[in-house]
Amino acid sequence: MKPGILATLATHFLMLSMLAFGGANAVIPEIHRDAVAVSRWMTDQQFADLFAISQASPGPNILIVTLVGYQVAGVAGALVTTAAMCGPPCFFVYFAGQVWNRFRHARWRTVVQAGLVPVSIGLIAAAAMVLARAADHNWVAVLVTVATAALAYATRIHPLWMFAGAGLLGLARLV
């Protein structure tokens, strides 16, 4: 482990946490860009693997950050990235929660919220694109992605069944 790597992780994820409009999924492309292209902590395939593990684990979807931290700097890295990703938003939301009702029907609030919605949707759609480029190496993989998207959108099938099916297709050397 290089010295200063924990500080690098901390500053990077502290900043990312404040940009996560639309939740952790909205910053996936930026985490990917930095981890794979800029800092070269891992390959495209490793990132896709870690994302799959984080999605197939129970819990909030910030866990991809924990896995990236672990991959880069072990348990200390995982603690640093997870704390950095949760810290600033929790701090702000705690205080905002005390005064929120005053602004509940304020015009600026509804306007800002309406303005941020399309940005969040775009960022999450971009996350799907970035991940698909990292994960879908052949047409069967693309089909699995499209089929999972359709099933998750239109049905209430538990995601673990989709992961099990896709994992089996992978094991059978189809993906």
Added chain:
Amino acid sequence: MRKAAGLRRLQPHRKWGYVSAMTDHASDSAPDAPTLSQLFLAFLAISLSGFGGTLPWAYRMVVEKRRWMSAAEFSEVFSLCQFLPGANVVNFSVVFGSRMRGVRGALVCLFGLVGPPFGIVLVLGALYARFADVEALGRVLAGMAAAACGLIAATAAKLAEPLIRSRAVWGWGIVLAAVLAIGLVGWPLPWVLLGLAPLSIALAWWERR
């Protein structure tokens, strides 16, 4: 709001009438508010049942099962959690915990939600680091990764439903711009947000003027 929260906490304690609402005004947390260990266990359960989205589980636990909040109060708190940056359900655990039991409540809910999955994912991460060379594991993960992209795409589609109904063309322009800048060109997120967020808010204002 404190009044509304006090009245709502009455629900499971109707037989004591307004007594509990008045004590709620007097102290930081009502005597009938959930205890710290109840809060921890509730958020642990939410966290461990949540695969690919914990929000429905948070709603089921807090509103339907325990009745710690009304549906209206839940959606009001949740709108704040979506408004600010950060994972929505993590933000929710902090605001909800603080309304029930102050700072300690917020911390307990947060650790119940994030702590145990953190441990699970660390074990999985360690197994991955140890067995990454096993070819069969790589093949299974390749399949699962393809499915994971699909789940994210479905999340984006569900979020876009109100936008589809509203037929706001400017909204689609912003979505497209974000997808192109981040997904195709790969520009850094801070710069894209700095450009797109004010533009999008200005367009939302212009539409409602």
